[in-house]
Structures are given as structure tokens and as C-alpha cells.
Amino acid sequence: MDGGGPTPVDEAVLARKRAALQAILCECGTVVVGYSGGVDSVFLAKAALDDLGAGAVLAVTGRSESYPEVQRQTALECVRRLGIPHLEIDTYEMGDAAYLANPSNRCYFCKTELWDRLGAVARERGFHAVLDGSNADDAGDWRPGLRAAREHRVRSPLLEAGLTKAEIRVLSRRLGLPTWDQPAAPCLSSRLPYGLPVTVERLRQVERAEELLRARGLREFRVRHHGDVARIEAGPVETARVLHEAGAIARELSALGFQRVLLDAEGYRRGALNEGLGLVRLGGAA
Amino acid sequence: MTEAERLDAAQAILAREGIPALVTIAGHARDVAAVSAAPEHLARLAELAxxxxxxxxxxxxxxxxxxE
Structure with a gap:
């Protein structure tokens, strides 16, 4: 997002897709929404609230070491402001050796744990369906987590309705959702290249490094963890800021245990660790 | 191509472009070309990536x- 308005959309198409979303939600009846506090899940939870009513919706957040605290605070603030029924539960993907090994289908193991637990919540509380916030843009991406969702019969109403990220941002803005221009915010493990084992210490290093950069005004960026190296991917505006404050940033990140601090020449790009994925041996299922 | 040959080749590319720099290998997977150079060369490095x-x-x- 550039700080201006969201991307222009075809209004007729948007109205048709929003109607399709409503039809899907009504078909589900009562829903548990997998809720991270990101653009998609906040919009989905709000749409479900508007279309089904508060008694038919429960937004559930899975809390673990890989879930950034800043994202959790956004999630909590949104449900409070919007009046969406909400539940936090603990998830235990960090107890799964297959997840910790960090294969390129790592998300499959995490989402399997998440949907196991959300499915149990839905059954115990009498909700008919479990929903995730996948959108139409996710369909063509490398998303092993989608396989876990399918295996658990989790529905993806935004994807089914054909809503793209840009369209979700437009609808979110019209609803006054604070997340409409929020950058994508995947879990902390996504900062570790496949094959580098996931540890609590590494996740904390990444989280703390990103907190430090956020405090310096950076918004669109990632800190990628390469063992003893921190590689910063930053958007165009952020890149200039990193260069201007390079010495201080290098010192701060070094203090977290990184021996070298690098600024990627090509800048921030979503899914950068999926580049050259064919070179990575796939582990286990999915 | 050995690691040393990859480094030499990368160094040669930057030298060809007139960028005074030292290239080393970084990262647990030894897959990051780390360039020590003046910050003003970053845009050109992006083009050469x-x-x-x-x-x-x-x-x-x-x-x-x-x-710095």
C-alpha cells in the first residue's frame, strides 16, 4: 500500500463477489473463524458478524511462539472495537519435530495443529463450520497450509467468492476496518529459510529485530534469519531509511546475536524465501 | 562451480561495473552474496542481482x- 486509497476495483464485480460471500456464510450457518488479526481474517470475521449475527460467529486466535505479539495486539483491538465474539487458544506446533525441522511444507504441520484445535472448539460449542481467511490470490501461491485446511474440511469463503487481496482491502476500508492497509503479516517462522530449524530463540531474535525496525518507522519490511546473519528486506521508502541509519541498525541487531547484518539489494518481496524452492528437498507430507 | 569461483565471478561483475566492493559468502546455507560497498551503489546492485x-x-x- 502506498498510503493513498486502495487499488481501484470494478464495482459491479465487487458487489457480485460480496453477495457470493454472504451466500456462502449463510450456507455455513454458524461459524468459527480462524482469526490472526490480519487483513483477511479481520474482514472475514466482520463480514460473518454482519451477515450472521454475533451469536453465530466465534473468532478464534491460535497463540504460540511463532505468532508475533504485535499481531496479537492488533487482533485483540479489532475484536474489541468491532464487537466480534473472540477466543484465544494455545497451539503447540513447536512440539512437532516435523515443524521444527522447517521443511518447505512447514505450514502444513502448523495448520494441521491449528485446524485440529479449532475443529474441536467448533464441535464442543456447536458451530457448523470452520473458516479460514485465504483469498483468491492465495490459490496460485505455494500454500501447503491450504492442504491442511482441505483435510480438515475448513472452508475458505473469501477464496470461494473470488475476492482478491485488493478487493478485500477496498471492502475493509469501506467498513472502517483499521487493517485495510496493513501489510501482510505471516508468522515469525516465515522469516527462517527452509531447512534452518525453528527454535524459540530464533523466533525471538526475529521478533525483537522487527520491533526495533518498526520503532524506527519502518513499515513494509522483513528480517530474514540466516543463522548468524540478519538479512533485511525493505520496501523502497524503508530502504532509504535503513541506509541512512545503517550504523545504528547494525549495532542494534548485532546486540541480538546476529554477527552480520545485511540489507537485501532487491528489497522486500512477499514469499522471498520461496524463491528457488525447487532447490529445497521437500520433507514429509504435502 | 566452487565457492571460491563463485566469489571471484561475483567480484568480477562488480569490478566490471566500476563498483569498488568486497564480496563474501554469508548465511547458514552459504547462499547469500554479501557485498561490502558504499551505500550509494545499492541501486546498481539491485540491477545486477x-x-x-x-x-x-x-x-x-x-x-x-x-x-557507520
């Missing part, structure tokens, strides 16, 4: 010096 990465690196990055 595909050529350098074709040598077998996955990323091209500028080293940030704590002393």
Missing part, C-alpha cells in the same frame, strides 16, 4: 557496518 544470483547465490545483499 539477477546476474550475480545466476552464479549460484539466492540473495545479494549489502553489508551494514556497525561503525
Amino acid at each position: 539477477p546476474e550475480v544470483k545466476a552464479l549460484g547465490f539466492r540473495y545479494l545483499a549489502l553489508e551494514l557496518q556497525a561503525g
Whole structure:
């Protein structure tokens, strides 16, 4: 997002897709929404609230070491402001050796744990369906987590309705959702290249490094963890800021245990660790 | 191509472009080409990234010096 308005959309198409979303939600009846506090899940939870009513919706957040605290605070603030029924539960993907090994289908193991637990919540509380916030843009991406969702019969109403990220941002803005221009915010493990084992210490290093950069005004960026190296991917505006404050940033990140601090020449790009994925041996299922 | 040959080739690309720089290998997977160079060369490094990465690196990055 550039700080201006969201991307222009075809209004007729948007109205048709929003109607399709409503039809899907009504078909589900009562829903548990997998809720991270990101653009998609906040919009989905709000749409479900508007279309089904508060008694038919429960937004559930899975809390673990890989879930950034800043994202959790956004999630909590949104449900409070919007009046969406909400539940936090603990998830235990960090107890799964297959997840910790960090294969390129790592998300499959995490989402399997998440949907196991959300499915149990839905059954115990009498909700008919479990929903995730996948959108139409996710369909063509490398998303092993989608396989876990399918295996658990989790529905993806935004994807089914054909809503793209840009369209979700437009609808979110019209609803006054604070997340409409929020950058994508995947879990902390996504900062570790496949094959580098996931540890609590590494996740904390990444989280703390990103907190430090956020405090310096950076918004669109990632800190990628390469063992003893921190590689910063930053958007165009952020890149200039990193260069201007390079010495201080290098010192701060070094203090977290990184021996070298690098600024990627090509800048921030979503899914950068999926580049050259064919070179990575796939582990286990999915 | 050995690691040393990849480094020499990357260094040669930067020298050809008139960028005074030192290239080293970084990262647990030894797949990051880390360039010590003046910050003003970053934009040119971005343009050269595909050529350098074709040598077998996955990323091209500028080293940030704590002393700067």
C-alpha cells in the first residue's frame, strides 16, 4: 500500500463477489473463524458478524511462539472495537519435530495443529463450520497450509467468492476496518529459510529485530534469519531509511546475536524465501 | 562451480561495473552474496542481482557496518 486509497476495483464485480460471500456464510450457518488479526481474517470475521449475527460467529486466535505479539495486539483491538465474539487458544506446533525441522511444507504441520484445535472448539460449542481467511490470490501461491485446511474440511469463503487481496482491502476500508492497509503479516517462522530449524530463540531474535525496525518507522519490511546473519528486506521508502541509519541498525541487531547484518539489494518481496524452492528437498507430507 | 569461483565471478561483475566492493559468502546455507560497498551503489546492485544470483547465490545483499 502506498498510503493513498486502495487499488481501484470494478464495482459491479465487487458487489457480485460480496453477495457470493454472504451466500456462502449463510450456507455455513454458524461459524468459527480462524482469526490472526490480519487483513483477511479481520474482514472475514466482520463480514460473518454482519451477515450472521454475533451469536453465530466465534473468532478464534491460535497463540504460540511463532505468532508475533504485535499481531496479537492488533487482533485483540479489532475484536474489541468491532464487537466480534473472540477466543484465544494455545497451539503447540513447536512440539512437532516435523515443524521444527522447517521443511518447505512447514505450514502444513502448523495448520494441521491449528485446524485440529479449532475443529474441536467448533464441535464442543456447536458451530457448523470452520473458516479460514485465504483469498483468491492465495490459490496460485505455494500454500501447503491450504492442504491442511482441505483435510480438515475448513472452508475458505473469501477464496470461494473470488475476492482478491485488493478487493478485500477496498471492502475493509469501506467498513472502517483499521487493517485495510496493513501489510501482510505471516508468522515469525516465515522469516527462517527452509531447512534452518525453528527454535524459540530464533523466533525471538526475529521478533525483537522487527520491533526495533518498526520503532524506527519502518513499515513494509522483513528480517530474514540466516543463522548468524540478519538479512533485511525493505520496501523502497524503508530502504532509504535503513541506509541512512545503517550504523545504528547494525549495532542494534548485532546486540541480538546476529554477527552480520545485511540489507537485501532487491528489497522486500512477499514469499522471498520461496524463491528457488525447487532447490529445497521437500520433507514429509504435502 | 566452487565457492571460491563463485566469489571471484561475483567480484568480477562488480569490478566490471566500476563498483569498488568486497564480496563474501554469508548465511547458514552459504547462499547469500554479501557485498561490502558504499551505500550509494545499492541501486546498481539491485540491477545486477539477477546476474550475480545466476552464479549460484539466492540473495545479494549489502553489508551494514556497525561503525557507520
